[in-house]
Amino acid sequence: MTPAPQNGSQPQSSLVAGVLAGNRRSLTRLLTLVENNDPRARAALRALHPQTGKAHIVGITGPAGSGKSTLVHLLAREYRRRGKTVGIVAVDPSSPFTRGAILGDRVRMQDLTGDPGIFVRSMATRGAMGGLAEATVEMVHVLDAFGKDVVLIETVGTGQDEVDIVRTAQTVVVVSIPGSGDDIQALKAGILEIADLFVVNKADRDGADAVVADLRAMLHLQPPRDWKTPILKTIATRNEGITELVDTIDRHYQYLDESGQLMRGALERTRHQVLSIARQTLYERLLQAALPDRTLETLVEAVLQRELDPRSAADALVALVAKDVSETGVPSKPAAT
Numbered sequence: 088m089t090p091a092p093q094n095g096s097q098p099q100s101s102l103v104a105g106v107l108a109g110n111r112r113s114l115t116r117l118l119t120l121v122e123n124n125d126p127r128a129r130a131a132l133r134a135l136h137p138q139t140g141k142a143h144i145v146g147i148t149g150p151a152g153s154g155k156s157t158l159v160h161l162l163a164r165e166y167r168r169r170g171k172t173v174g175i176v177a178v179d180p181s182s183p184f185t186r187g188a189i190l191g192d193r194v195r196m197q198d199l200t201g202d203p204g205i206f207v208r209s210m211a212t213r214g215a216m217g218g219l220a221e222a223t224v225e226m227v228h229v230l231d232a233f234g235k236d237v238v239l240i241e242t243v244g245t246g247q248d249e250v251d252i253v254r255t256a257q258t259v260v261v262v263s264i265p266g267s268g269d270d271i272q273a274l275k276a277g278i279l280e281i282a283d284l285f286v287v288n289k290a291d292r293d294g295a296d297a298v299v300a301d302l303r304a305m306l307h308l309q310p311p312r313d314w315k316t317p318i319l320k321t322i323a324t325r326n327e328g329i330t331e332l333v334d335t336i337d338r339h340y341q342y343l344d345e346s347g348q349l350m351r352g353a354l355e356r357t358r359h360q361v362l363s364i365a366r367q368t369l370y371e372r373l374l375q376a377a378l379p380d381r382t383l384e385t386l387v388e389a390v391l392q393r394e395l396d397p398r399s400a401a402d403a404l405v406a407l408v409a410k411d412v413s414e415t416g417v418p419s420k421p422a423a424t
């Protein structure tokens with residue numbers, strides 16, 4: 088992770104003031120700090136936290152090429168028509184095979200960027216250290232504090248990061264397309280279970296009704312819930328089914344609110360967020376402790392030479408972090424004797 092350049096940085100308080108005053112440049116700058124896991128983002132995130140919790144956070148997930156970006160674009164326009172402001176966070180897979188699609192997304196998103204009521208941000212996946220899900224959630228919270236009424240998160244529903252990201256949404260929309268039976272299988276199992284509504288996009292193609300039937304059959308296998316997961320058909324390229332989609336997303340929010348699930352969900356999501364930041368922090372500390380002095384390499388070599396078993400090597404790494412944590416004043420259990 089490269090630290091953001093010193094020049095052009097503002098004191099966090101003016102950054103926060105800028106974000107709260109609706110300044111897009113402050114927002115852009117803060118999102119970059121958050122995306123880079125820059126320590127300077129911390130104070131700002133802390134200051135903004137009381138202003139969060141107002142936006143409706145909607146996750147749009149599904150296989151690559153299913154039309155998520157097109158749908159997100161149309162949803163944003165429909166929300167604007169209804170007088171709501173929209174933030175968009177699109178998580179781009181870092182795979183080189185999808186670069187073209189990312190470019191396509193950028194081009195298509197462009198006609199949204201002229202509208203001050205819409206803010207679009209796309210982010211690439213992180214390097215080996217991970218932390219994508221944690222950073223994305225924080226970016227969503229910044230957009231929430233900025234005052235966006237709706238925040239849309241687009242992710243490809245295949246990796247664990249994506250499942251983690253989508254779990255942070257209040258309403259989860261899972262997109263599939265005709266002839267995508269295999270794609271549905273390829274979605275992480277967890278995603279189907281957290282779907283609040285299904286969209287079968289590209290309904291201009293043959294087989295849309297078969298996908299609807301498949302999804303319906305699958306839903307029958309799930310334990311009954313108060314919320315009957317709707318299945319909608321859309322043709323994003325013709326702007327068909329979008330008003331119904333927004334109506335249904337809104338209806339889901341109303342259901343969450345009236346049933347008390349909005350609060351329960353917030354409790355669960357917050358718990359998950361705290362734990363996942365803690366896990367990520369520990370992991371980063373572990374790498375920081377293990378990388379200098381080639382500690383990790385030395386341990387790996389020892390395991391390879393059969394001088395040490397993998398679990399003992401891992402214990403040695405964990406002990407390094409435990410020492411590190413206790414030195415920073417965080418209470419930790421005494422090392423085993």
Ligand SMILES: Nc1nc2c(ncn2[C@@H]2O[C@H](COP(=O)(O)OP(=O)(O)O)[C@@H](O)[C@H]2O)c(=O)[nH]1
Pocket residue numbers: 149150151152153154155156157158188191192288289290291292321322323324325
């Ligand atoms: N035929 C048809 N094509 C669509 C529809 N929606 C999107 N597409 C096309 O599918 C391709 C992938 O769309 P995109 O929004 O980038 O998908 P994403 O990868 O899920 O974000 C693009 O060429 C779209 O124009 C649709 O309803 N029908």
Ligand SMILES: [Mg+2]
Pocket residue numbers: 155156157188192241
């Ligand atoms: Mg896309």
